[in-house]
Amino acid sequence: MAGTPFQASLLDTAASVEIGPVAAGLSRRPLAGGAWVDVRRRWVTGADSLFERLRAEVPWRAERRPMYDRTVDVPRLLSFYAAGEPLPDQALDEARRALDQHYAAELGEPFTTVGLAFYRDGRDSVAWHGDRLGRGSTHDTMVAILVLGAPRTLLLRPRPGTPPARTGSRSAPGGPAAPSLFTGDPSAITRPPGAGASTISPTGLSSPSGAGGAATTIRFELGHGDLLVMGGSCQRTWEHAVPKTARPVGPRISVQFRPHDVR
Numbered sequence: 001m002a003g004t005p006f007q008a009s010l011l012d013t014a015a016s017v018e019i020g021p022v023a024a025g026l027s028r029r030p031l032a033g034g035a036w037v038d039v040r041r042r043w044v045t046g047a048d049s050l051f052e053r054l055r056a057e058v059p060w061r062a063e064r065r066p067m068y069d070r071t072v073d074v075p076r077l078l079s080f081y082a083a084g085e086p087l088p089d090q091a092l093d094e095a096r097r098a099l100d101q102h103y104a105a106e107l108g109e110p111f112t113t114v115g116l117a118f119y120r121d122g123r124d125s126v127a128w129h130g131d132r133l134g135r136g137s138t139h140d141t142m143v144a145i146l147v148l149g150a151p152r153t154l155l156l157r158p159r160p161g162t163p164p165a166r167t168g169s170r171s172a173p174g175g176p177a178a179p180s181l182f183t184g185d186p187s188a189i190t191r192p193p194g195a196g197a198s199t200i201s202p203t204g205l206s207s208p209s210g211a212g213g214a215a216t217t218i219r220f221e222l223g224h225g226d227l228l229v230m231g232g233s234c235q236r237t238w239e240h241a242v243p244k245t246a247r248p249v250g251p252r253i254s255v256q257f258r259p260h261d262v263r
């Protein structure tokens with residue numbers, strides 16, 4: 001009779017976890033500059049159950065990192081499994097096998113490492129970055145992210161200073177990266193704060209304008225077993241982030257599958 005906010009996930013905890021075929025319902029969105037994003041909604045069924053297992057089983061670490069002249073808390077908990085290390089849950093082995101089966105030919109190598117991030121609440125986040133430690137800075141690659149738990153916004157934007165793609169019209173000389181025309185079907189396309197309009201429909205997208213050329217930001221709301229794969233040049237020509245939010249949000253775990261020497 002009292003409100004039981006955890007009831008749904010407690011019930012689901014008993015459910016079995018199943019990894020679906022990657023290809024079913026997968027959609028690829030090409031991005032400017034040779035990048036792309038694949039999204040496969042509800043890839044994992046029983047995802048809340050897997051969330052609870054990982055929350056309990058993974059040795060989560062709080063980290064601190066140097067930032068300018070200080071050392072600050074990393075605003076999320078982390079865990080990392082190098083190539084060959086046993087994973088914390090066999091569902092992750094299955095997930096990696098399914099990713100390899102689907103992507104190995106295109107990627108040319110297997111996914112080897114597994115990184116996990118635990119966003120406890122809306123104060124946890126990851127700042128704008130590309131996974132550019134290692135080969136991601138110089139080579140096309142893939143990073144596959146399984147999102148468990150409460151949906152949070154994941155943003156993608158062209159990396160500031162990236163030369164415009166050579167396929168369309170050029171931006172004004174001296175301006176920053178050309179705005180990227182998104183040819184897929186994002187749930188929303190937004191301009192960054194200060195760039196004017198907050199949300200514009202993909203179909204209404206023509207040539208974004210604004211002082212110096214406003215970059216296009218793409219927004220995904222992912223959770224509960226959704227899969228997002230960043231591919232092509234995405235790590236070096238685009239950036240991604242999970243921003244902090246003042247909205248009340250539940251905890252979220254992301255599982256990142258990467259090939260050798262991509263971090």
Ligand SMILES: O=C(O)CCC(=O)C(=O)O
Pocket residue numbers: 115117126131145154240242254256263
């Ligand atoms: O949690 C996410 O969805 C993204 C994590 C990420 O970008 C990273 O760990 O490099």
Ligand SMILES: [Fe+2]
Pocket residue numbers: 129130131240
């Ligand atoms: Fe990343």
